[in-house]
Amino acid sequence: MIESPSTIPALQVRDLKKTYKIKGSTPDKVALKGINLDVARGSFFGLLGPNGAGKSTLINIIAGLVNKTSGEVRICGYDTEKDMRAARSAVGVVPQELNLDAFFTPREVMEFQAGLYGVPKSKRRTDEILEAMGLGDKADVYARTLSGGMRRRLLVAKAMVHSPDVLILDEPTAGVDIELRQQLWTYIRKLNEGGTTIILTTHYLEEAEELCDTIAIINHGAVVACEPTDSLLGKLDMKNVCLLLGHEIAEVPENLKKFNATLSHGRKINISFRPSETEMAKILKAVTDDQLDVIDLTTEEPDLEDAFLQMTSGK
Structure with a gap:
């Protein structure tokens, strides 16, 4: 097949x-x-x-x-x-290194690259791509006069000449x-x-x-x-709950201590926990049992940085 x-x-x-x-x-x-x-x-x-x-x-x-x-x-x-x-x-590749000829203009860079890939002049999109990269007004200046950010955008444009x-x-x-x-x-x-x-x-x-x-x-x-x-x-087994109280307290209430809660500024309680081990309902019950004056509650889900650190640390 x-x-x-x-x-x-x-x-x-x-x-x-x-x-x-x-x-x-x-x-x-x-x-x-x-x-x-x-x-x-x-x-x-x-x-x-x-x-x-x-x-x-x-x-x-x-x-x-x-x-x-x-x-x-x-x-x-x-x-x-x-x-x-x-x-x-x-394939088109945009490298990390700023490898551009300092004496070529962006337009010349694009046209030369298109020629290397055999793109017919009638199908070249030099102006369109340069404009999209914010380089339309720099099309005819020497590459050496461009800022580092502009040179990087020119590399992106260069990689796209052959679609x-x-x-x-x-x-x-x-x-x-x-x-x-x-x-x-x-x-x-x-x-x-x-x-x-x-x-x-x-x-x-x-x-x-x-x-x-x-x-x-x-x-x-x-x-x-x-x-x-x-x-x-979704595989990251961690979550954070933040409780904002209506008034200051001196220490973490008794029922929340077993969740390793921390107190900051007298009014903010943070609880980091593993959903696979601790149900959110149990935390909310502890809040109720402690009779806390909660005026706001926010939760934070793990992000990609957490995943990255978890999967690359210690390996």
Whole structure:
């Protein structure tokens, strides 16, 4: 049975390993320990991990910039070694490094890149993409005169000249101010809604939580989690309840002490607990039994930072 192009994952990684050979008596550096990933077409996929986890090595192998030690990588079904040309045409990569020719203007950068990918002049979208990146008024100035944030946006624009099926963004908003970051994400979301698969690495965990439908966490060269964002957060067994009292008290009431509640500013009681071990109803009963004058109650669910720390600490 021939597989439909729409059912072929945007990215398939199978048992991918990378070891950097070190001269002398220093042990070789194992960067990837057998990575397996499937990224569905049209997904907004987050690839997270601490510094040195192997994210950049993985991205550079996908982009064809680093040779793998073993394993297989396919982009839209194309093997990155056997079908190198087709695989590289299917992907656009925005690197962390600001690697731009200082004496090219943004328009020249875009036109040169489009020429490398064989994009006919009639199908080039140079002005449209530059405008979307907030660089329309800088199209004809030298790249060396652009700020760091503008150069990073130019890298994003450069990666999109050939309308790739897969766009990999490696820390795309580092050094970009909030307003321009929002402008960038508005455009990236539109690309994703139009069918472009987005793979994002970022240290802004709130960005990943808001944007990504699926998240993989890599630590020490191995995938320690890969699942839908909501499912990932749902597995975190922690919750916080904050009680605001109508008047100050001197200490935590007796019934709440067994929940390890803490008191701050005389009027605020915080309780952190595991829902799998403690029912919220029991906490509320303790509040009632202590006859507390509660004027407000808020709860906080775990966020992606909690998941990230839980899955990468001590491993």
